[in-house]
Amino acid sequence: MLLSYLVLIAIGTLLLYLPISTYEGISFLDALFTATSAVSVTGHVVVDTYKTFTPFGKAVILLLIQIGGLGYMGFTTYFLILLRRKLSLKDRILLAESVNYPGLHGLVRFLKRIVPFVVGVELLGALLLLPFFLRHFDLPISLAMSIFHSVSAFNNAGFSILPDGLTPFRDSLWLNLAFSLLIILGGLGFYVIHELMLYQRKEIQRLSTHTKLVLVSTLLLIVGGFLVLLLDTIRWENYSLKEKLLIAFFHSVSSRTAGFSTVDLKSFSEGGLFFLVVLMFVGTGPGGTGGGIKITTAVVIILVVHSYLKGSGQVVVFGRRIAEDTIQRALTIFVLSFLYTTFATLILTHTEGAPLLPTLFETVSAFSSVGLSVGNPQGLSLCADWSPFGKVVIIITMLMGRMGIMSFMLALYGKGEESRIKPPEARLLL
Amino acid sequence: MLLSYLVLIAIGTLLLYLPISTYEGISFLDALFTATSAVSVTGHVVVDTYKTFTPFGKAVILLLIQIGGLGYMGFTTYFLILLRRKLSLKDRILLAESVNYPGLHGLVRFLKRIVPFVVGVELLGALLLLPFFLRHFDLPISLAMSIFHSVSAFNNAGFSILPDGLTPFRDSLWLNLAFSLLIILGGLGFYVIHELMLYQRKEIQRLSTHTKLVLVSTLLLIVGGFLVLLLDTIRWENYSLKEKLLIAFFHSVSSRTAGFSTVDLKSFSEGGLFFLVVLMFVGTGPGGTGGGIKITTAVVIILVVHSYLKGSGQVVVFGRRIAEDTIQRALTIFVLSFLYTTFATLILTHTEGAPLLPTLFETVSAFSSVGLSVGNPQGLSLCADWSPFGKVVIIITMLMGRMGIMSFMLALYGKGEESRIKPPEARLLL
Numbered sequence: 001m002l003l004s005y006l007v008l009i010a011i012g013t014l015l016l017y018l019p020i021s022t023y024e025g026i027s028f029l030d031a032l033f034t035a036t037s038a039v040s041v042t043g044h045v046v047v048d049t050y051k052t053f054t055p056f057g058k059a060v061i062l063l064l065i066q067i068g069g070l071g072y073m074g075f076t077t078y079f080l081i082l083l084r085r086k087l088s089l090k091d092r093i094l095l096a097e098s099v100n101y102p103g104l105h106g107l108v109r110f111l112k113r114i115v116p117f118v119v120g121v122e123l124l125g126a127l128l129l130l131p132f133f134l135r136h137f138d139l140p141i142s143l144a145m146s147i148f149h150s151v152s153a154f155n156n157a158g159f160s161i162l163p164d165g166l167t168p169f170r171d172s173l174w175l176n177l178a179f180s181l182l183i184i185l186g187g188l189g190f191y192v193i194h195e196l197m198l199y200q201r202k203e204i205q206r207l208s209t210h211t212k213l214v215l216v217s218t219l220l221l222i223v224g225g226f227l228v229l230l231l232d233t234i235r236w237e238n239y240s241l242k243e244k245l246l247i248a249f250f251h252s253v254s255s256r257t258a259g260f261s262t263v264d265l266k267s268f269s270e271g272g273l274f275f276l277v278v279l280m281f282v283g284t285g286p287g288g289t290g291g292g293i294k295i296t297t298a299v300v301i302i303l304v305v306h307s308y309l310k311g312s313g314q315v316v317v318f319g320r321r322i323a324e325d326t327i328q329r330a331l332t333i334f335v336l337s338f339l340y341t342t343f344a345t346l347i348l349t350h351t352e353g354a355p356l357l358p359t360l361f362e363t364v365s366a367f368s369s370v371g372l373s374v375g376n377p378q379g380l381s382l383c384a385d386w387s388p389f390g391k392v393v394i395i396i397t398m399l400m401g402r403m404g405i406m407s408f409m410l411a412l413y414g415k416g417e418e419s420r421i422k423p424p425e426a427r428l429l430l
Numbered sequence: 431m432l433l434s435y436l437v438l439i440a441i442g443t444l445l446l447y448l449p450i451s452t453y454e455g456i457s458f459l460d461a462l463f464t465a466t467s468a469v470s471v472t473g474h475v476v477v478d479t480y481k482t483f484t485p486f487g488k489a490v491i492l493l494l495i496q497i498g499g500l501g502y503m504g505f506t507t508y509f510l511i512l513l514r515r516k517l518s519l520k521d522r523i524l525l526a527e528s529v530n531y532p533g534l535h536g537l538v539r540f541l542k543r544i545v546p547f548v549v550g551v552e553l554l555g556a557l558l559l560l561p562f563f564l565r566h567f568d569l570p571i572s573l574a575m576s577i578f579h580s581v582s583a584f585n586n587a588g589f590s591i592l593p594d595g596l597t598p599f600r601d602s603l604w605l606n607l608a609f610s611l612l613i614i615l616g617g618l619g620f621y622v623i624h625e626l627m628l629y630q631r632k633e634i635q636r637l638s639t640h641t642k643l644v645l646v647s648t649l650l651l652i653v654g655g656f657l658v659l660l661l662d663t664i665r666w667e668n669y670s671l672k673e674k675l676l677i678a679f680f681h682s683v684s685s686r687t688a689g690f691s692t693v694d695l696k697s698f699s700e701g702g703l704f705f706l707v708v709l710m711f712v713g714t715g716p717g718g719t720g721g722g723i724k725i726t727t728a729v730v731i732i733l734v735v736h737s738y739l740k741g742s743g744q745v746v747v748f749g750r751r752i753a754e755d756t757i758q759r760a761l762t763i764f765v766l767s768f769l770y771t772t773f774a775t776l777i778l779t780h781t782e783g784a785p786l787l788p789t790l791f792e793t794v795s796a797f798s799s800v801g802l803s804v805g806n807p808q809g810l811s812l813c814a815d816w817s818p819f820g821k822v823v824i825i826i827t828m829l830m831g832r833m834g835i836m837s838f839m840l841a842l843y844g845k846g847e848e849s850r851i852k853p854p855e856a857r858l859l860l
């Protein structure tokens with residue numbers, strides 16, 4: 001999987017590096033950064049998307065987002081299926097891993113339904129956005145704006161081709177809700193969406209524990225996030241009450257992975273920004289267009305600790321026991337993510353000379369495919385002003401975050417063998 | 431155990447609140463804070479120890495440190511043993527838990543050896559420090575200074591009764607080494623010390639995996655910490671090379687729990703301070719006078735992740751397999767510590783209005799019984815300027831950190847029952 005992503009990023013970089021993609025040229029590093037940011041649906045920007053890229057360049061970014069959001073394998077396999085090519089077992093296993101589908105049963109049916117669904121939602125999203133943009137631009141521009149932002153929102157990419165991003169439109173209820181809807185749908189994960197479709201058509205009788213868990217936690221995180229962020233926005237001057245409510249709601253929805261913003265993030269207090277870091281770290285549902293350690297991982301971890309302290313010996317949610325290997329996997333993902341983000345932040349605070357909070361924010365934002373940033377003075381991501389080394393760290397972090405730190409590390413570790421020798425046990429005090 | 435600590439802190443608070451303890455009185459909250467800081471051997475200060483407390487008050491603090499450092503149960507039980515009182519099984523279990531001794535076998539012998547050892551090392555430490563203090567004070571003051579600082583260093587308490595702390599003496603090789611020796615010894619944990627004593631007397635043939643692990647990791651952490659901190663200090667102006675080396679070494683040793691400092695911590699860069707946060711979080715060996723998640727917990731966690739990625743199916747260190755329940759416990763401690771410190775920092779950034787780094791620093795410092803602080807303008811801990819609410823959060827954090835977050839949470843949860851019903855298993859995607 002790592003190799004596929006690297007190839008895709010390489011192609012994207014070369015396309016964006018072509019003179020036809022930019023008005024005034026772009027450095028190779030910035031092209032690499034932008035391609036990685038698009039493929040990983042992160043949305044960190046080191047050059048102004050609106051001003052730098054020609055319509056061709058913008059289309060390339062859009063395509064990279066679309067491929068990255070759906071998952072590289074899912075995208076290519078879909079066309080293989082359309083061409084009626086037979087999938088090998090190896091293809092299926094890679095595909096299942098890539099789109100985060102459990103097992104192989106129903107995989108092709110899943111993909112056949114999901115791809116049209118994605119395209120359908122994105123078209124619907126564009127239709128929702130069109131009347132809004134028509135109030136500000138002519139028809140061709142409005143159409144382009146609608147399609148680009150619908151794809152960018154559903155894929156939780158956070159890229160915008162508006163001259164000043166979404167900030168000027170922060171009081172539009174319509175825009176806030178349309179974006180939020182697309183973001184939330186994309187963040188649920190394709191498996192959840194697929195199950196909801198099956199459920200709605202009565203092809204299945206009940207929702208799985210996984211789907212219930214994702215739906216309930218998403219709701220709780222959005223409401224909880226809204227309330228905590230409101231502590232900040234409610235105190236802001238020069239904003240109407242409607243704006244304060246919308247900003248808190250929108251950032252609660254957007255910060256867990258989409259990365260759109262309707263306000264300069266520096267308006268938030270340190271406490272508010274740190275809370276955004278926590279939301280970003282948690283992320284969305286797995287196997288969707290979002291990132292982070294994933295909602296399910298976060299819930300499993302809290303449940304594990306709770307059950308350990310209760311001494312109950314098993315981890316139960318919605319009356320179901322969570323499998324041992326799921327728990328191990330969740331703990332590993334959590335620990336790896338903690339170690340990686342801490343270590344990367346530690347290095348970047350030393351090399352880039354920015355204070356802790358903005359550096360941590362930038363790193364977690366990259367790791368969780370969010371793309372929010374406290375920003376540099378030109379309104380780009382903070383890392384736009386960083387050294388090439390700092391930018392490369394962010395590039396690696398975005399790639400790792402999108403692949404999943406587990407898959408990324410496993411790709412680096414290579415396939416090990418289970419050891420057959422069982423050494424004597426040691427007692428350690430903790 | 432929670433109750434014992436609360437009683438001890440209550441007695442300490444009342445003693446420090448007595449008019450005889452202070453020159454000009456002290457608020458009840460500050461007395462409570464100081465008593466908790468001493469019992470938990472943290473060393474956060476909200477009043478100037480040197481100026482505020484009379485010799486009687488200072489003696490109370492010293493006693494609280496001594497009782498807190500050895501562990502409340504260990505201290506009281508030792509006198510029960512001296513009085514030849516028979517220990518009940520319940521006493522033994524509580525005692526073993528309190529001094530972190532594995533099992534009950536050899537517990538009384540352990541305690542009979544450890545207490546004289548502690549007193550011996552502290553006296554030796556005082557003798558080491560005496561010639562140094564004699565160069566600056568007369569004999570009675572020097573004696574008091576030597577004893578207080580030896581106890582404070584060995585118990586990793588970080589309290590100082592010097593007018594300006596250790597800062598004026600940062601270039602004294604003698605002081606740096608004497609303090610470091612006491613700090614490291616106290617941080618190894620009583621079990622390790624006991625085993626080293628047995629080994630040295632040839633009562634045992636080889637060291638346990640636990641002891642080897644603590645010794646090796648302590649060495650690596652000190653050397654690694656020294657090198658990373660040197661990245662900061664080497665760039666400082668107005669310091670001699672000797673000072674730069676000593677400061678980096680001393681803070682590498684001291685930051686993992688002792689909390690003494692020979693320089694204004696604001697001299698460190700954001701990256702350096704964040705690294706100190708990481709060192710503080712890791713802490714020392716378990717069952718000693720130190721805090722943090724403990725060296726062993728940190729090592730187990732890294733080994734677990736490594737073995738999971740390698741797919742080896744078992745966690746091995748020094749040719750020994752780490753027991754399953756040890757791994758579970760380590761992961762729980764780590765996750766709980768992460769959740770608690772993140773949550774507390776989140777609240778404090780909202781209520782106290784300080785930037786993220788100093789707030790995180792203060793919180794982790796309290797949690798890991800360190801007591802280092804970027805400080806307030808009067809040279810006290812940063813939280814000296816915080817609201818009563820903020821101080822109470824730090825008080826709870828210090829207590830929790832010293833008891834161990836696991837014991838603390840278990841005390842709150844109460845004893846649960848292992849569930850016999852086994853619900854069906856759920857598959858979750860992560």
Ligand SMILES: [K+]
Pocket residue numbers: 041042043156157158257258259369370371
């Ligand atoms: K994003």
Ligand SMILES: [K+]
Pocket residue numbers: 471472473586587588687688689799800801
């Ligand atoms: K301390």
